[in-house]
Amino acid sequence: MSRSPRTYELVLLGATGYTGKLTAEWISTNLPSDLKWAIAGRNAKKLQNVVDELTQLCPNHKAPDIETCAIEKDELTILANKTRLLINTVGPFMYYGEPVLAACAENGTHYLDCTGETPWYRDMIDRFDETAKRNSTIVIPQCGLDSVPADMMAFALQKYIRKELNASTLSVIFSLYAVKAGFSGGTTNTAVDLFSHYPLSRVASDMRPFSISPVRPTQPSNPPSASLLYRLFGLNYIPELAGVQTVGLMASIDACMVHRSWGLYQTIAEKSGRADIAYGPRFRFMEYMRAKNIMAGALFRFGVALGGLLLAFPPSRWILTPLIKKFFIPAPGEGPSKETMKKEFMSYRALAIADTDKKEKVLGKMDIAHGGYVITALTLSAAADLILRGDLAATEAGKLGGGILTPATLGEQYLEKLRSFGLNIEVGL
Structure with a gap:
């Protein structure tokens, strides 16, 4: 599908939670300083506190914007249409994850999360795999320590x-x-x-x-x-x-x-x-x-x-x-x-x-x-960096064009990105 211009490259939903804060810190310190991004959640005051902490952590990087958004279809649709990629750290995903993933799959917004809830993952495949394919949306759940x-x-x-x-x-x-x-x-x-x-x-x-x-x-x-x-x-x-x-x-x-x-x-x-x-x-x-x-x-x-x-x-x-x-x-x-x-x-x-x-x-x-929690922040940030700034078309995820995929479909580029971020994988006889 053709995508209209988006305000942001990346939106992090759930930035005031434990994993969300770590992910925000990792994005701020490791992704390009000119990244156009925002943090999103329900409480504007708590989000501002996160922005203040990030500004102290990385004073030379552009601070993220703030987007207030409830886990509700209309608001999520608006949010999804503002960004090329959304990282979701709001769990449990069996309670809160489906409307977020659905908004992304339906509006051509690439999606990453850190669920470890396999029954929920299977539901998302059954309900949104074809939608994501049709809208050229790369959806990768379980892109943290799991798995x-x-x-x-x-x-x-x-x-x-x-x-x-x-x-x-x-x-x-x-x-x-x-x-x-x-x-x-x-x-x-x-x-x-x-x-x-x-x-x-x-x-x-x-x-x-x-x-x-x-x-x-x-x-x-x-x-x-x-x-x-x-x-x-x-x-x-x-x-x-x-x-x-x-x-x-x-x-x-x-x-x-x-x-x-x-x-x-x-x-x-x-x-x-x-x-x-x-x-x-x-x-x-x-x-x-x-x-x-x-x-x-x-x-x-x-x-x-x-x-x-x-x-x-x-x-x-x-x-x-x-x-x-x-x-x-x-x-x-x-x-x-x-x-x-x-x-x-x-x-x-x-x-x-x-x-x-x-x-x-x-x-x-x-x-x-x-x-494990910093590893999750690392792996989510690395995947986002590849999808946004890497040669996505050369990966199997990019060649497939969309669907409910896996970290491995990001291929060798993702391996190298993980290594550069500190998650080193060595193999040999």
């Missing part, structure tokens, strides 16, 4: 295997190697509310690995085998990933995203005849977290399973949810302090196996000197 590290690591590994070994990728195993990071009230409240908002059967169905992929593999590779002892405790042992592996907290969320990227690239390859861009017909992604030993891994897995079970079924959910919100998690809008965040970090390791007779192994490494 850029996993999605881009898998993309980088399969690209390396294709280039260096001239082969497809059989599997990618992604592991959280080390972490020191806090959590915010908004994110944890969302996780608790997910089971109340969606039926358990729906959550279980949408968390299956290929639930949001446009295609299914005919014969996906098998998960790595483990000894009886490890299987008894629900663990795995992978020497290349530093040993004992337990359940990853974001494993299901990330697997859905990575397999959507696989499915999109597989579909593009089949339609265009460019077999070299496909991950491979038997590709599978798996995610774990490194444990110190079998006992620690088993206890962690048991705790995660028990917590999920208690939240999944009433009446235990009705009893536990208000107690958890009152005594164990921060209020929405709160999170780690600035001093705490300076000490945070996250490290990942990955193992990819080529789909060849020799089953060659390729290793991946990602060390980030930030916690």
Whole structure:
């Protein structure tokens, strides 16, 4: 669709929330100083406070304008038509996300968010994928900690295997190697509310690995085998990933995203005849977290399973949810302090196996000197910078022209942008 001139290149919606403020800071300090942008939300006074903080942080950069906007169709339509791209950090997305995404998809405004709510993501695909395609709108949900590290690591590994070994990728195993990071009230409240908002059967169905992929593999590779002892405790042992592996907290969320990227690239390859861009017909992604030993891994897995079970079924959910919100998690809008965040970090390791007779192994490494919320600000800002100022037409997202896409469809340009912003991904034999 042809786009009328827009007032802004970028609008950040939700800039007064915890993640929104961090994203505003990252945009202000890392995107071009001549960027035409605005921050948006309901409360003009709180937005002005954010602008004042940004002005002190970057006195030589143009301060963002302020746009007041409620989560209401008419106001969102006006806002969407003022900007080329909108970043949405207003969650939970299952409550507030649809009208924002809809306004962007319907009005040709590129869209990024930081949801980790896979059932909501699937709803958006069903309802707005065709609309976004028709209006040439690039829509990339889950462009934060969920699930850029996993999605881009898998993309980088399969690209390396294709280039260096001239082969497809059989599997990618992604592991959280080390972490020191806090959590915010908004994110944890969302996780608790997910089971109340969606039926358990729906959550279980949408968390299956290929639930949001446009295609299914005919014969996906098998998960790595483990000894009886490890299987008894629900663990795995992978020497290349530093040993004992337990359940990853974001494993299901990330697997859905990575397999959507696989499915999109597989579909593009089949339609265009460019077999070299496909991950491979038997590709599978798996995610774990490194444990110190079998006992620690088993206890962690048991705790995660028990917590999920208690939240999944009433009446235990009705009893536990208000107690958890009152005594164990921060209020929405709160999170780690600035001093705490300076000490945070996250490290990942990955193992990819080529789909060849020799089953060659390729290793991946990602060390980030930030916690999850700064990583989300970084990944959103990097994606926005690429879409607005990069060679978008050369990416698969640009070639597709629009739709509900994934971070990996931004391709190697996004990898390089992330590296320049401090999220470094290394791969090699």
